[in-house]
Amino acid sequence: MKKSMLLITGLLVTVAVLFVNAMESENDGLEVGDVATGFELPNVDGKMVSLDSYKDAKGFVVIFTCNTCPYAKLYEQRIIELDKKYSGKGFPVIAINPNDISKQPGDAMEKMKERSSAKGYTFPYLRDDEQNVARAYGATKTPHVYVLNKEGNKLRVEYIGAIDDSPSEEADVSKTYVEDAINALLDGKKPAVTSKRAIGCTIKWKDA
Structure with a gap:
């Protein structure tokens, strides 16, 4: 027995x-060192946004996030601060919501518009309805970050994963992975830490 x-x-x-x-x-999806694929998605302002729209960008902080995940909400202000700190230095935040709205109605475009307006987002908040971008990048969580660096006409993936080491309280942050990666790139160096496991809610995928 x-x-x-x-x-x-x-x-x-x-x-x-x-x-x-x-x-x-x-x-x-993508790994550190890969060339990132471009995309064009609808923004909360009704316009289509692509990475090619940013002619003067040195790179991007692409963040898969959403309205509804508690972790995404805890990181929301930190994402806003990242954009304020680095968009002027050539690394703007591009936020993308990939959740299936049949499973998370709170992530529908109208709700995204409300959230973006109420919180004063300074960055695009894009809707990935078909989830093609999230799948191409290999995102699994909200939030999940990809730091991209321009090399000529290519975008190289330099960091993937968590924003920092405190998914709960910002006051407990001791390691700022994304900031450290961007600072290294701005200094013409490679990030010392290139990946850290993203901690957040699982992306709500469409049923096959």
Whole structure:
């Protein structure tokens, strides 16, 4: 009996691991060092926004985020501050909401417009309805950050992951991963830390 239970447990674990690996392989996305793909998505102001719209940008801070995730809300002011601090230095924030609105109605465009206006967003807040951009980048959480650096006519991925080391209280932040990465790039160097696991809510994907 014990052997049978152990065998069943082992099989279940194996199936679970294979399932997780399969899910991850479907959404591998970009890695540090890759050339990032461009995109064009609708903004809360009704206009279409693409990375090509920013002729003077030295790079971008692309952040997959949303209205509804508690982690995204905790990081909201920090995202605003990132844009205020670095957009003038050539690294603007581009926020993208990829959540399936049938599962999260609070992430619909109208709700995004309300949130952007109420919080005074200084950056585009784009809607990725088809989730093609999130999948291409390999985003899995909200928030999930990609720091891109311009190299000629290409955008190179230099950092992927968390904004900092405190997903709860800003007062507890001791390591500012995104800021450190941008500062290094502005100094003509490569970031010392190129990836940190993003902590947040799982992106609400459309059903297959």
